[in-house]
Amino acid sequence: MTGVPASLVTAGGLVGGYGVARWTKKRPLGGLVLGAAGVVAGKQWHEKAGAGAAAALGGLYVAAFAGSHPLAKKVGAWPSVLGVAGAVALASWAVERRA
Template identity: 40%
Template sequence: MQRLPSWPIAAGSLLLGFAVADVTGVRPLGGIVLFLGALWCGLRWRREQGLAVAVALVAAFLAAFVLSHPLGKAIGSWPAVLVVSAFVGTIVWARVDRVAPPGTGVSAAPSR
C-alpha cells in the first residue's frame, strides 16, 4: 500500500486555512487549520526525514504564510494564497514525496 503524499496536506492546509478564515470571518479558525496542517506534516517529516528537514519544511510553510500577506496586497488575497500554496507544495514534493526514476540511486521518499 502506498503512503499518502504530504505535499497536498501542506499546500491544502494553506488553502483551506485561508478559506475557513475568509468564509467565516474568524481568522483564528483559519489559524487552527494552518496549525493542524503544519503539525501533521511536521511530525510526519520528522519521523520520515529527520528533525532538520522537518524544521526546514515547517519554516518554509510558515514563511509562505507570512509572505502571502504582502503578496496579497499586490495581487489579491486568493491569488497570493494560490501562489504560496503551489510554492509549498512544490518544495515538499521535491524534498519528501518525489520518487526518483529507478537506477538513479536517488530517492527523496523513504524506502519501505
C-alpha cells in the same frame, strides 16, 4: 504515518486555512486549520526526511503564510494563497521524493 502526502497537507492547510478564515470571518478558525495541517505535515517530514528537513520545511510553511499577506496586496488574496501553497507543496514534494 501514511495516507495523504505532506505536500498536499501543506497546500490544503494554507488554502483551507485562508478559506475558513474568509468564509467564517473567524481568523482563529483559519489559524486552527493552518496549524493542524502544519503539525501533521511536520510529523510526516520528520518521519520521512529527519529533523533538519522537517525544521526547514516547517520554516518555509510559516514563511509562506506570512509572505502571502504582503503578496496579496500586489496580486490579490487568492492568487497569493494559491501561489505560496503551490511553492510549499513543491518543496515538500521534492524533499519527500528524495527521502
